Amino acid sequence: MSLLAAYGHHQNSAVDVLSDALNFQEMKMKKEPLLLIVGGVALAFFVALTVNPAFFHTVYKSGWQTLRKWQALWASSDFGDPLPVTPLALRLSPLDGAPLVFIPTGEFELGTNEAAYAKSQPAHRVYVDAFWMDQMEVSNAQYARCALAGACTPPLNGDYPNRYLDSTYANHPITYVVWSQAIAYCAWAGRRLPTEAEWERAARGEDGRLYPWGDTPPDIFRLNYNDNIGDTTPVDRYPFGASPYGVLNMAGNVREWVSDWFNQGYYLHSPYENPGGAQNAENKVLRGSSFTDDAYQSVAFNRYEHYPMSPGENRGFRCVEEDTK
Numbered sequence: 001m002s003l004l005a006a007y008g009h010h011q012n013s014a015v016d017v018l019s020d021a022l023n024f025q026e027m028k029m030k031k032e033p034l035l036l037i038v039g040g041v042a043l044a045f046f047v048a049l050t051v052n053p054a055f056f057h058t059v060y061k062s063g064w065q066t067l068r069k070w071q072a073l074w075a076s077s078d079f080g081d082p083l084p085v086t087p088l089a090l091r092l093s094p095l096d097g098a099p100l101v102f103i104p105t106g107e108f109e110l111g112t113n114e115a116a117y118a119k120s121q122p123a124h125r126v127y128v129d130a131f132w133m134d135q136m137e138v139s140n141a142q143y144a145r146c147a148l149a150g151a152c153t154p155p156l157n158g159d160y161p162n163r164y165l166d167s168t169y170a171n172h173p174i175t176y177v178v179w180s181q182a183i184a185y186c187a188w189a190g191r192r193l194p195t196e197a198e199w200e201r202a203a204r205g206e207d208g209r210l211y212p213w214g215d216t217p218p219d220i221f222r223l224n225y226n227d228n229i230g231d232t233t234p235v236d237r238y239p240f241g242a243s244p245y246g247v248l249n250m251a252g253n254v255r256e257w258v259s260d261w262f263n264q265g266y267y268l269h270s271p272y273e274n275p276g277g278a279q280n281a282e283n284k285v286l287r288g289s290s291f292t293d294d295a296y297q298s299v300a301f302n303r304y305e306h307y308p309m310s311p312g313e314n315r316g317f318r319c320v321e322e323d324t325k
Contacts, residue, residue: 084239087245101133101246106128109124110124110126117301134191146185155181156311177316185317197276199250202243202247203288204243204300209244218298229291237249257286257317282307
């Protein structure tokens with residue numbers, strides 16, 4: 001689904017940006033109205049049913065800033081939407097309080113045969129043992145507790161060295177951490193980084209879907225992407241973008257470090273059972289997409305490679321734990 005227009009008002013005028021007119025270029029397509037009223041906010045949407053996913057909606061300059069404000073409002077507001085999928089099991093980590101969802105044992109298709117994604121070729125069947133994965137990306141507040149305990153070093157974020165201590169961003173994902181800092185946090189929390197096979201298993205399930213939520217093209221209700229907001233968003237947002245196991249933000253927000261070294265030819269000789277990645281390569285793998293990435297980069301099989309000591313505004317992580325039962 002793609003948002004064509006949004007407007008409304010708040011009963012206390014606290015969200016006056018919604019009453020501004022949005023001028024969208026006229027498009028000839030079938031559309032149906034949908035009215036959503038949540039927490040005193042009336043939002044009216046026109047949902048396009050026949051949109052070419054490659055088409056970029058053109059917004060007139062006069063309406064662009066209003067649209068960005070509306071998107072930021074949507075992403076930052078907790079409307080209490082339930083997950084569209086129910087996790088098979090959910091528990092809290094006794095060490096850092098992170099909610100963990102259960103990912104069952106199973107076989108699935110890793111990678112793709114699509115020519116546009118050379119780093120993710122070829123598609124091949126693999127098997128992974130059951131594990132538990134952080135439902136959300138590790139937040140600034142969680143990382144700050146690790147740093148306070150002396151187990152983590154501060155993020156390497158240049159001009160913003162203390163953002164992870166700012167209460168405004170407490171529930172945003174930690175960023176500007178290098179691979180070794182992600183390893184250190186997960187160890188402190190009694191967990192580890194996922195392998196990329198585990199990560200893709202949690203994102204795609206067993207049906208070979210393109211995105212964590214299915215095959216529907218990305219939109220602003222499912223993920224923070226395409227620089228629509230221009231920053232990270234809280235780690236518990238975008239329930240409509242949840243994976244088949246209830247994991248959030250496996251597309252959008254931040255790319256995520258995994259344990260594997262990157263080798264483009266690894267998929268040609270990857271072991272079938274619990275593949276752990278190449279050994280002693282130059283770069284590490286990151287999975288998922290970020291708030292700066294577009295729809296093309298947001299498919300669940302996309303792979304990135306980065307030097308492990310390279311921090312960035314769009315790089316974070318989440319952890320996993322072995323299933324001991």
